[in-house]
Amino acid sequence: MEEKSETPPTQPWLKKLNRVWHLALKAWPILLMFLVAVGTILAYNLLFSPPTPLTEQQVNQLALEAVASATPPPENAAVVYNFILPSLVLIQTENEDAVDGSGGSIGTGVVVNEDAAILTAFHVVADATAINIIFADGTEAAAIVSTFDATTDTAVLQPSRLPEILIPATLGNSNAMRIGDAAYAVGNPFGLAASMSSGVISGFDRSIPLAETGERLEGLIQFDTAVNPGNSGGPLLNKNGQVIGIVTALANPSEQNFFIGIGFAVPISTAGGTAGAPNY
Secondary structure (H helix, E strand, O other): OOOOOOOOOOOHHHHHHHHHHHHHHHHHHHHHHHHHHHHHHHHHHHHOOOOOOOOHHHHHHHHHHHHHHOOOOOOHHHHHHHHHHHHEEEEEEEEOOOOOOOEEEEEEEEEOOOOOOEEEEHHHHOOOOEEEEEEOOOOEEEEEEEEEEOOOOEEEEEEOOOOOOOOOOOEOOHHHOOOOOEEEEEEOHHHOOOEEEEEEEEEEEEEEEOOOOOOEEEEEEEEOOOOOOOOOOOEEEOOOOOEEEEEEEEOOOOOOOOOOOOEEEEEHHHHHHHHOOOOO
16 A cells, blocks of 8 residues: 655745745836836936025016116107108208398108109298208208199109118008097208107198188198198108108298197198099
């Protein structure tokens, strides 16, 4: 009769150790990932230390520097002035005077197209025996009246020579203006070249008599922007620097030739026709 071999009994502690070993084998990838993550965080903190907080004095200094470096935008009047200045023209005329045999006057004009047509007031050049103009860059030239319309007090001059760079003004829409809208006049009052004044549109469809003929100029823009002798023929501008009128007269109830608060301009929708611009 064969004897059966007996398997020695497994010790309880050995079973527990075996179970722990198997669990460890399953969990080691998770443990490894945890250790890598912790190591990465520690390495990052060692290599890239957090920034030092700014002191109150440093914050105030940075604020002052930011304020000092902020450049405010220019006033709208300055933008309009720089926009129209290259197109502005000083007009000097010579004419026969009944008293001493010589005379002359100063006015303003504005270049309105690439053909160098200079739009101005007709009364500035009506009696001139010679016309001299000075462009914004200082270029001087003789000029002649190429066309005019006495009924609207507008004229167009053609210069004998042009400046190296010719910059025509941009014509606006006088019919789009409203009472109270900003208005700017740039001209040469009393010979003070390229002077600017600002105000508002104060009326439309005004009429005034012409001292020379007694006839009336109709459909004028009224404004309170300061103008004086020498401004005649210069541009009246809107807030975008566009020409909306040609300065023609100022009100003189006291018969004194200086500004008292009311000026008049021929709308560019009318005056532009003298220079060949379409009516609009």
